[in-house]
Amino acid sequence: MRCQVNPTFLLTTHPSTGFPAHSAHGEAAVLMSLLPPVPLARRSIFNRLLGTSPNTPHLVGGFSASSPAFIDAATGVTISLGQLCSFTLQLVQSFVNLPQPLRHHPNAATTT
Known part of the structure; x- marks a missing residue:
């Protein structure tokens, strides 16, 4: 080596x-x-990019919540930073509260 x-x-x-x-x-x-080592901010990437504050609820990540985050070029449909933040939180919440897995129920009509 x-x-x-x-x-x-x-x-x-x-x-x-x-x-x-x-x-x-x-x-x-x-x-x-x-x-030499540098101090690292104890802040998640989510909070860095999409963080909000009670003092500035109209801002997301330091930008206006109504600013476009994504624009579909073909249709012009826009998702704002506020919507992106909301959708992201909804997605994370659905991962945290996953439904119980489906249980396997053997088919009663089949015989072994």
């Missing part, structure tokens, strides 16, 4: 493939930055 060094990262790579090396136990290699 050899180490390739660039100004930002130190990465151990496999000599023949050049892909990141793996340990004997199969774990992926870990990239370690050669730069």
Whole structure:
């Protein structure tokens, strides 16, 4: 194995493939930055892009909630940032509250 060094990262790579090396136990290699650590904001990507605030309910992610997020070029149908935020929250809520799985009921007409 050899180490390739660039100004930002130190990465151990496999000599023949050049892909990141793996340990004997199969774990992926870990990239370690050669730069000092930086503080990371404890904020989700959702809040970063579609976050709202009680102080500014007319803004989504810092932009007007009525601003277009998506526009269908063929039809001109528009989804606003406010609608996108609402649809995203509805989708996440449906994942959190999944219905009970359907249970298998053997067909009574078939005999074994």
